[in-house]
Amino acid sequence: MTPTTPRDDEPSSxxxxxxxxxxxxxxxxxxxxxxHVVNDNPRARIGQAARERVRRAIEELGxxxxxxxKTLVTGSSSFIGLVADAIATTPFAGQIIQGAQDExxxxxxxxxxxxxxxxxxxxxxxxxxxxxxxxxxILYSTWFHxxxxxxxxxxxxxxxxxxCYSEDSSLQAVVPDEVxxxxxxxxxxxxxxxxxxxxxxxxxxxxxxxxRLEGYRELLERAGVGYDPALxxxxxxxxxxGYEAAxxxxxxxxxxxxxxxxxxxxxLYDAARDRSLRVPDDLAVVxxxxxxxxxxxxxxPLTTVALPHYDLGAAGVRLLLGIDEPTAGTARLVACPxxxxxxx
Amino acid sequence: MTPTTPRDDEPSSxxxxxxxxxxxxxxxxxxxxxxHVVNDNPRARIGQAARERVRRAIEELGxxxxxxxKTLVTGSSSFIGLVADAIATTPFAGQIIQGAQDExxxxxxxxxxxxxxxxxxxxxxxxxxxxxxxxxxILYSTWFHxxxxxxxxxxxxxxxxxxCYSEDSSLQAVVPDEVxxxxxxxxxxxxxxxxxxxxxxxxxxxxxxxxRLEGYRELLERAGVGYDPALxxxxxxxxxxGYEAAxxxxxxxxxxxxxxxxxxxxxLYDAARDRSLRVPDDLAVVxxxxxxxxxxxxxxPLTTVALPHYDLGAAGVRLLLGIDEPTAGTARLVACPxxxxxxx
DNA sequence: ATGAAAGCGCTAACAC
DNA sequence: GTGTTAGCGCTTTCAT
Numbered sequence: 277m278t279p280t281t282p283r284d285d286e287p288s289s290x291x292x293x294x295x296x297x298x299x300x301x302x303x304x305x306x307x308x309x310x311x312h313v314v315n316d317n318p319r320a321r322i323g324q325a326a327r328e329r330v331r332r333a334i335e336e337l338g339x340x341x342x343x344x345x346k347t348l349v350t351g352s353s354s355f356i357g358l359v360a361d362a363i364a365t366t367p368f369a370g371q372i373i374q375g376a377q378d379e380x381x382x383x384x385x386x387x388x389x390x391x392x393x394x395x396x397x398x399x400x401x402x403x404x405x406x407x408x409x410x411x412x413x414i415l416y417s418t419w420f421h422x423x424x425x426x427x428x429x430x431x432x433x434x435x436x437x438x439x440c441y442s443e444d445s446s447l448q449a450v451v452p453d454e455v456x457x458x459x460x461x462x463x464x465x466x467x468x469x470x471x472x473x474x475x476x477x478x479x480x481x482x483x484x485x486x487x488r489l490e491g492y493r494e495l496l497e498r499a500g501v502g503y504d505p506a507l508x509x510x511x512x513x514x515x516x517x518g519y520e521a522a523x524x525x526x527x528x529x530x531x532x533x534x535x536x537x538x539x540x541x542x543x544l545y546d547a548a549r550d551r552s553l554r555v556p557d558d559l560a561v562v563x564x565x566x567x568x569x570x571x572x573x574x575x576x577p578l579t580t581v582a583l584p585h586y587d588l589g590a591a592g593v594r595l596l597l598g599i600d601e602p603t604a605g606t607a608r609l610v611a612c613p614x615x616x617x618x619x620x
Numbered sequence: 621m622t623p624t625t626p627r628d629d630e631p632s633s634x635x636x637x638x639x640x641x642x643x644x645x646x647x648x649x650x651x652x653x654x655x656h657v658v659n660d661n662p663r664a665r666i667g668q669a670a671r672e673r674v675r676r677a678i679e680e681l682g683x684x685x686x687x688x689x690k691t692l693v694t695g696s697s698s699f700i701g702l703v704a705d706a707i708a709t710t711p712f713a714g715q716i717i718q719g720a721q722d723e724x725x726x727x728x729x730x731x732x733x734x735x736x737x738x739x740x741x742x743x744x745x746x747x748x749x750x751x752x753x754x755x756x757x758i759l760y761s762t763w764f765h766x767x768x769x770x771x772x773x774x775x776x777x778x779x780x781x782x783x784c785y786s787e788d789s790s791l792q793a794v795v796p797d798e799v800x801x802x803x804x805x806x807x808x809x810x811x812x813x814x815x816x817x818x819x820x821x822x823x824x825x826x827x828x829x830x831x832r833l834e835g836y837r838e839l840l841e842r843a844g845v846g847y848d849p850a851l852x853x854x855x856x857x858x859x860x861x862g863y864e865a866a867x868x869x870x871x872x873x874x875x876x877x878x879x880x881x882x883x884x885x886x887x888l889y890d891a892a893r894d895r896s897l898r899v900p901d902d903l904a905v906v907x908x909x910x911x912x913x914x915x916x917x918x919x920x921p922l923t924t925v926a927l928p929h930y931d932l933g934a935a936g937v938r939l940l941l942g943i944d945e946p947t948a949g950t951a952r953l954v955a956c957p958x959x960x961x962x963x964x
Numbered sequence: 965a966t967g968a969a970a971g972c973g974c975t976a977a978c979a980c
Numbered sequence: 981g982t983g984t985t986a987g988c989g990c991t992t993t994c995a996t
Contacts, residue, residue: 295973306983311975319976321981338776343752344688344697345973349988353688365718367711367913374709374735386749389733391718405730408687432682515917539917546919549893569711569913573859573883575890639989650967655991664992665965689989693972 294337302333310334314341347410356380356593357388357406357414359399364391368567368585369419372438375589376415383597385412396427403429413596415589416440421451421483438592439585441607449607450591452583454484457612458491461534461562461581468620470532470560471501474525476518476544478536479510485536488564492534511540518543526551532560532620538567541578541619560620564612577617584610638681646677654678658685691754700729700937701750701758703743708735712911712929713763716782719933720759727941729756740771747773757940759933760784765795765827782936783929785951793951794935796927798828801956802835805878805906805925812964814876814904815845818869820862820888822880823854829880832908836878855884862887870895876904876964882911885922885963904964908956921961928954 296314300307305326312320313330322330333339347353358376363369377387388411390402406414413434416426424440426447437449465473475492478485493503509524511517518540525533526547535541541563545555553559555576563571566582587610594600595608602608640658644651649670656664657674666674677683691697702720707713721731732755734746750758757778760770768784770791781793809817819836822829837847853868855861862884869877870891879885885907889899897903899920907915910926931954938944939952946952 297973307974308976308984309982312982315975317975323981326982340748340751340776342692342754342973343749344691344754345988346975347688347988348686348692348973348990349975351988364708364714364721366714367911370708370710370714373733377708377733377735381745386753387733389717389721389731391721401725404684405687407684409730410686410688432684515919519919539913542917567711567913569883569911573886575859575863641989651990652967652969652992653965656966659991661991667965670966686989689972690991691972692974692989693991695972 294339295342296339298337299330299333299339302337303329305330353410353412354385355388355406355409355411356385356596357390357403357409357411358589359390359392359402359406359414359416361392361394361418363417363419364389365393366419367569368565368583369439371585372417372419372589372592375586375591376438376593377589379590379593383593383599385593385597399427400429403427407432415592415596416447417589417592421454423483434596436592436595437607438588445605445607448595448602450588450595450610451483451607452588453609453611454487455491455494456609457564457581457583458488458493458534459495460491460612460614461488461564462492462495464562464579464581464614464616464620465532465534465560466495466499466501468532468556468560472507472528472530472532473501474507474509474528474530474533476521476525476533476535476540477508477510478513478540479517480513484564488536511536513537514539515543515546519547522547526553526559530559532562535561535563537565538563538571538578538580539565541580542570542574545574556619562620566615571615571617574619576619579617579620580615581612582615584612587611638683639686640683642681643674643677643683646681647673649674697754697756698729699732699750699753699755700724700940701732701734701747701753701755702761702933703734703736703746703750703758704761704763705736705738706763707761708733709737710763711913712909712927713783715929716761716763716933716936719930719935720782720937721933723934723937727937727943729937729941743771744773747771751776759936759940760791761933761936765798767827778940780936780939781951782932789949789951792939792946794932794939794954795827795951796932797953797955798831799835799838800953801908801925801927802832802837802878803839804835804956804958805832805908806836806839808906808923808925808958808960808964809876809878809904810839810843810845812876812900812904816851816872816874816876817845818851818853818872818874818877820865820869820877820879820884821852821854822857822884823861824857828908832878832880855880857881858883859887859890863891866891870897870903874903876906879905879907881909882907882915882922882924883909885924886914886918889918900963906964910959915959915961918963920963923961923964924959925956926959928956931955 296307296310300310392398417438418440441449496503511521522544563578563580566580571578571580640651640654644654736742761782762784785793840847853865855865866888907922907924910924915922915924
């Protein structure tokens with residue numbers, strides 16, 4: 277009665293090493309049958325009786341299929357890797373993770389995330405680890421829109437760039453539509469009747485810098501208001517920059533300003549208050565990003581244009597899985613929607 | 621010459637199905653030998669020549685070990701699951717992910733993340749999926765400190781609660797030390813010579829509410845200043861709450877106020893400015909959380925107490941892997957450090 | 965010092 | 981309808 281075979285003892289064992297064979301034995305069928313009912317395999321006809329016994333056995337033993345073993349035999353894993361520079365650590369780009377995860381789950385995949393801090397060695401290590409775990413593909417993403425030179429190892433699997441793009445467009449990419457965003461912001465102000473609209477742009481060279489300016493300019497010209505370079509100033513893209521830029525911008529007696537982002541708008545609010553200018557009565561302002569901690573709680577709440585982080589992540593997964601058709605040669609653009617609050 | 625065995629063709633195949641056997645063949649050794657050199661197995665003596673040939677073959681073929689197959693045979697996976705309610709979507713708690721990931725990597729584990737939005741069904745699904753992927757253990761975390769009733773399925777593996785705790789303390793937990801945080805904030809103000817220190821507490825019942833108050837009170841009494849209930853007001857924990865609470869608090873001619881968090885402090889700043897009160901000259905303020913987008917960029921930059929998200933994540937992993945000893949019965953506390961800027 | 969072989973938990977032909 | 985069997989890529993005794 278000494279247990280020489282530690283295999284078939286009670287489920288009193290430390291932790292469920294309950295495998296398919298155990299279920300099969302308990303149900304009095306073969307593992308193949310168990311496999312078929314577990315997977316609802318349509319090409320296999322299993323009798324109601326057996327099916328029921330198997331179900332009960334699974335239930336009673338607390339059986340959990342081993343996804344890894346399954347992957348090994350089917351050859352296709354259910355992992356999608358997400359390597360990010362600073363997404364998890366940055367306020368609000370976390371939505372990329374959420375979008376990617378939701379979309380991945382929808383198709384039976386789970387996310388393997390690695391936040392590398394932009395460190396190249398960490399990136400390589402992360403990608404290597406993902407490759408070794410036989411991921412279905414990798415999403416390589418950045419927390420702000422920019423050009424990148426993707427790690428070479430990405431070529432070993434399917435990969436898509438999210439929130440960034442490679443200059444040689446060797447990889448599929450999905451990025452926010454900065455130009456449309458610039459247009460949207462400007463439209464918001466134009467619609468409210470403003471004609472002298474300043475633009476506090478970022479001083480950081482980037483797709484956002486050129487794209488939003490282009491949208492702003494385009495819409496102003498299209499509306500017959502005309503583009504006045506004097507109304508465009510550059511500043512660092514934070515509260516300090518916005519505060520400081522306000523000096524330069526407000527001397528042009530503008531009635532509205534489009535800010536590069538919400539933080540800049542927050543700085544502008546401060547400056548306006550110092551001058552006893554009321555938002556939106558004396559000065560209308562629209563931000564960008566929709567960084568909710570700020571935008572939703574400024575006084576008055578800020579009307580802004582949202583960066584579609586969630587959609588970026590989701591679109592990345594769809595591209596990766598081939599659900600969305602890749603746009604040839606160029607990055608797929610995702611729209612930046614307006615978020616109307618009370619500052620216009 | 622028709623390829624009946626699709627196995628041994630050139631590496632021209634679409635994507636590296638290079639397996640150990642291929643390496644073995646190329647190096648003229650057995651798979652066992654390859655395995656030994658790949659893992660630097662100390663209990664196996666491999667000749668320099670063979671070792672070298674294997675290394676070269678690996679290099680030339682671009683071989684990547686299959687971590688899943690390895691897991692299958694060794695029985696221990698290298699995954700740690702992180703199920704979060706809203707960490708990835710919340711500004712700044714993302715540091716929990718980062719801390720967990722860094723610590724996990726350090727020990728050869730990779731993170732499987734699932735942000736569930738607090739949805740119970742999603743939680744169960746996430747945990748089930750992690751269990752099926754045979755994770756080493758699961759970190760169950762919340763973006764703000766609170767009591768939870770952990771999903772039952774967590775019992776099927778090792779689990780630790782991060783940023784939350786279960787009332788029946790059935791699971792290990794690691795949470796921020798709210799009391800010490802309250803003391804720290806108060807100390808900052810006391811050190812600057814303040815004696816009439818108000819506290820805008822949150823109106824949301826929580827460990828933060830009671831803990832920080834306790835620390836505040838404790839320190840005030842210890843410092844001989846005494847605790848005056850009139851100086852404590854409650855408010856919603858955002859900018860609006862801070863602005864509104866300012867009314868109630870400033871009529872007690874206090875010289876300093878400890879705010880439940882940075883957002884409340886931001887609201888207080890607004891109110892102070894409306895009254896032409898200068899921070900810190902007329903009013904010293906300290907926040908809590910160190911929500912950097914806000915705290916670092918307020919005018920003046922806010923002195924605050926940081927919520928140790930990163931450490932929480934890292935400590936969670938350490939507890940999970942048994943690197944840190946569990947504190948019996950009660951949750952492990954991690955300190956909230958002061959972050960000195962210019963508002964005191 | 966190196967290799968043959970068994971088997972991890974599972975799926976997928978193919979028998980019966 | 982259900983069982984047998986051959987692997988998936990790898991590690992690991994145990995021979996040699």
